[in-house]
Amino acid sequence: MNTFQKIGERLEDLGLNGLQILQNPDHFCFGIDAVLLAWYASGSVHYKTRTIDLGTGTGVIPLLLYGRTGTRHIDALEIQPEMADMAKRSVALNDLNATIHVTCGDLRHPGSAFHSSSYDVVVCNPPYMRTDRGKLNPRDNLAIARHEITCTLADVAGFAKTMLKDRGKLFLIQRADRLVDLATVLREHQLEIKRLRPVYPSPGKPANLLLIEAMKKGRPHAIIETPLMVYQSDGQYSREINAIYGTPGPQKK
Amino acid sequence: MNTFQKIGERLEDLGLNGLQILQNPDHFCFGIDAVLLAWYASGSVHYKTRTIDLGTGTGVIPLLLYGRTGTRHIDALEIQPEMADMAKRSVALNDLNATIHVTCGDLRHPGSAFHSSSYDVVVCNPPYMRTDRGKLNPRDNLAIARHEITCTLADVAGFAKTMLKDRGKLFLIQRADRLVDLATVLREHQLEIKRLRPVYPSPGKPANLLLIEAMKKGRPHAIIETPLMVYQSDGQYSREINAIYGTPGPQKK
Numbered sequence: 001m002n003t004f005q006k007i008g009e010r011l012e013d014l015g016l017n018g019l020q021i022l023q024n025p026d027h028f029c030f031g032i033d034a035v036l037l038a039w040y041a042s043g044s045v046h047y048k049t050r051t052i053d054l055g056t057g058t059g060v061i062p063l064l065l066y067g068r069t070g071t072r073h074i075d076a077l078e079i080q081p082e083m084a085d086m087a088k089r090s091v092a093l094n095d096l097n098a099t100i101h102v103t104c105g106d107l108r109h110p111g112s113a114f115h116s117s118s119y120d121v122v123v124c125n126p127p128y129m130r131t132d133r134g135k136l137n138p139r140d141n142l143a144i145a146r147h148e149i150t151c152t153l154a155d156v157a158g159f160a161k162t163m164l165k166d167r168g169k170l171f172l173i174q175r176a177d178r179l180v181d182l183a184t185v186l187r188e189h190q191l192e193i194k195r196l197r198p199v200y201p202s203p204g205k206p207a208n209l210l211l212i213e214a215m216k217k218g219r220p221h222a223i224i225e226t227p228l229m230v231y232q233s234d235g236q237y238s239r240e241i242n243a244i245y246g247t248p249g250p251q252k253k
Numbered sequence: 254m255n256t257f258q259k260i261g262e263r264l265e266d267l268g269l270n271g272l273q274i275l276q277n278p279d280h281f282c283f284g285i286d287a288v289l290l291a292w293y294a295s296g297s298v299h300y301k302t303r304t305i306d307l308g309t310g311t312g313v314i315p316l317l318l319y320g321r322t323g324t325r326h327i328d329a330l331e332i333q334p335e336m337a338d339m340a341k342r343s344v345a346l347n348d349l350n351a352t353i354h355v356t357c358g359d360l361r362h363p364g365s366a367f368h369s370s371s372y373d374v375v376v377c378n379p380p381y382m383r384t385d386r387g388k389l390n391p392r393d394n395l396a397i398a399r400h401e402i403t404c405t406l407a408d409v410a411g412f413a414k415t416m417l418k419d420r421g422k423l424f425l426i427q428r429a430d431r432l433v434d435l436a437t438v439l440r441e442h443q444l445e446i447k448r449l450r451p452v453y454p455s456p457g458k459p460a461n462l463l464l465i466e467a468m469k470k471g472r473p474h475a476i477i478e479t480p481l482m483v484y485q486s487d488g489q490y491s492r493e494i495n496a497i498y499g500t501p502g503p504q505k506k
Contacts, residue, residue, distance in 0.1 A: 176477040180446050183436035193433050198451065198477050207477035224429040224451050224460035227480045 004093040009086070011093075014060075015245065016067035021060055022090045027083065028146075030060040032230070032241075033173045033209060034125050036199065038064035039244045040211045041123050041171035045069045052077065052114070052163065054107050054124040054156055059087030061123055062100045075114070076102045079150050107151060107159045114163055122160040122170045126151060153181055157189035164216040169194075172214070176207040192218035197225040203233050257346040262339070264346075267313075268498065269320035274313055275343045280336065281399075283313040285483070285494075286426045286462060287378050289452065291317035292497045293464045294376050294424035298322045305330065305367070305416065307360050307377040307409055312340030314376055315353045328367070329355045332403050360404055360412045367416055375413040375423045379404060406434055410442035417469040422447075425467070429460040445471035450478040456486050 005011060009024045023029045038061045045051055049071050053061045056076035065074060078084040084104035091100045103113055127148045153174075160170040170191055174182055176198065186193060191214040199209035211228070229238045237245075258264060262277045276282045291314045298304055302324050306314045309329035318327060331337040337357035344353045356366055380401045406427075413423040423444055427435055429451065439446060444467040452462035464481070482491045490498075 177474045179449065179475045179477060180436045180440055180473055183433045184440055187433055187437055196432065198480075200479070204479060206479065210477070220433055221430045222432045224432060224463070226453070226457060226459065227451075 002093060004089040006086075006089075014063060014067060016064060019063050019067045019094055020090070021058060021063055022086050022093070023058060024086065027086075028057060030058060034060045035064065035244065036209070036211060036228070037061060037123060037125050037171060037173040038068065040173070040197065040213070041065065041121060041169075042068040044121055044169050044171070044213070045071050047072060049073070049120045050118060051075070051121040051123060052119050054122065054159060055079070055126060055151060056087055056102065057083050057125075059090050059100065059102060061125065062087075062102075063090065063094065063096075065123070066096060066099055072099055074100045075119075076100060077105055077107055077110070077114075078102065079104070079106050108155050110159065110163075116162050117165050119163045120165060120168050122164055122168070123172075124156050124160075124170070125173050126153060126156050153178075153185045154189075157185050157191055160191060160214075161189040161216065166217050168216050170212075170214045170216070172210075172212040173199075174210050174212065176210050179210060182210070182212060186212075186214050190217055191215070192220055193222045194218055195223050195225055197228050199228045199230065202231040203229060255346060257342040259342075267316060267320060269317060272316050272320045272347055273343070274311060274316055275339050275346070276311060277339065280339075281310060283311060287313045288317065288497065289462070289464060289481070290314060290376060290378050290424060290426040291321065293426075293450065293466070294318065294374060294422075295321040297374055297422050297424070297466070298324050300325060302326070302373045303371060304328070304374040304376060305372050307375065307412060308332070308379060308404060309340055309355065310336050310378075312343050312353065312355060314378065315340075315355075316343065316347065316349075318376070319349060319352055325352055327353045328372075329353060330358055330360055330363070330367075331355065332357070332359050361408050363412065363416075369415050370418050372416045373418060373421050375417055375421070376425075377409050377413075377423070378426050379406060379409050406431070406438045407442075410438050410444055413444060413467075414442040414469065417444075419470050421469050423465075423467045423469070425463075425465040426452075427463050427465065429463050432463060435463070435465060439465075439467050443470055444468070445473055446475045447471055448476050448478055450481050452481045452483065455484040456482065 009022045012021050012023050045065055050073050052075040054077050056078045062074040062076045081104050084102055088102045127146050193214045195213040197211040198207035200207050230241055232238050262275045265274050265276050267274055298318055303326050305328040307330050309331045315327040315329045334357050337355055341355045380399050446467045448466040450464040451460035453460050483494055485491050
């Protein structure tokens with residue numbers, strides 16, 4: 001156990017340039033949605049891009065974005081102190097304190113730590129569940145990560161509208177059944193969906209997730225990209241998913 | 254040439270129970286979008302369903318809906334007198350005057366011919382182009398069929414909101430790049446997208462069309478269905494498209 005690791009935590013290899021991340025199986029661990037979102041956003045993140053990840057959790061998206069792009073500035077905001085602390089320690093153990101800046105705070109009240117119209121890219125893997133749907137998980141940090149307790153789509157869109165430069169981009173992953181919520185809330189906040197990639201769990205099933213790229217003050221014109229299939233009918237990961245896990249770059253479809 | 258046919262018109266076989274339709278190559282002829290929409294809607298059309306087709310053009314959707322379902326009541330509204338006349342003659346030559354009722358009129362001012370909250374199903378293959386986009390075709394009936402000159406998405410949604418029963422369904426086909434317009438306009442009119450099927454021209458290309466089922470006063474929950482591929486990579490119609498052209502029934506995906 002290294003000096004950054006606490007009891008109960010495990011150290012995972014991200015399979016990307018030797019990057020590692022702390023995870024605690026008792027808390028919320030990152031899943032394929034974070035991997036897909038980091039991959040989807042990485043085509044718009046370059047060396048000088050100013051990026052912020054909202055609700056960063058254990059910091060997986062900033063680490064993956066850095067690993068894919070070598071970008072030099074990512075801010076990360078997390079409302080739960082113990083998660084923010086774990087993310088900070090993961091950043092430190094990868095020696096990335098100069099690149100990834102984790103702040104514990106509430107995106108609904110960002111205060112003076114963040115400057116309006118200063119970001120090129122906002123990334124967010126928001127809670128999927130409306131609080132009026134589904135059973136709330138009694139373990140708080142799971143409930144907060146999964147339900148819109150501390151952050152709704154409108155909160156995310158409001159932050160992005162304020163903090164993005166004009167023509168800056170918001171990247172989201174969200175449950176497919178919330179498509180209309182997404183489209184309406186984003187447009188209400190001057191964020192126009194430019195690309196949408198439906199993610200299908202396997203052939204013959206409806207999409208369960210949507211990858212979204214929206215542009216601040218973009219003109220209305222959405223590209224509905226090719227379906228992204230996670231599993232093939234034989235139960236193996238598709239070739240594209242294997243490529244996402246195994247390679248640094250995204251390809252626009 | 255039969256008594257229903259005018260000079261310049263040709264009689265096409267719809268490949269469905271011997272149904273035929275008049276088409277004039279100098280006017281707007283129906284395409285695959287009408288065939289897909291009639292197929293998509295037909296799963297919700299039964300013997301007693303009260304259906305109306307907005308902007309029926311040459312009447313292809315009512316004829317296909319009747320052919321697929323045997324339903325006994327379809328109203329059809331068309332703003333262009335010569336198109337409405339052609340649709341009426343196609344209905345007559347198929348001996349369907351008791352089933353399909355074509356009215357020449359403007360859906361923005363439906364008048365007393367239609368009763369509010371009286372329809373189970375509204376179908377519409379609306380113009381795809383906003384009038385601020387693309388060149389307007391100088392031949393009026395083509396321009397009216399393709400551009401939102403006489404009917405915008407909001408006009409269609411307004412008619413559907415008024416004329417549908419609660420939980421009645423609106424079926425649309427629309428260009429994929431107008432997804433956000435669709436989602437926002439429909440929700441503004443209490444029409445909630447319940448199913449969305451993206452239509453891809455061929456593998457590796459973005460979707461060009463969306464098939465939509467929306468429900469009046471439905472709760473927000475959209476199913477993003479499996480991709481509908483038109484052409485295979487070898488340039489042949491996909492098996493599903495062949496099935497749609499060759500069989501009467503739809504399957505929910």
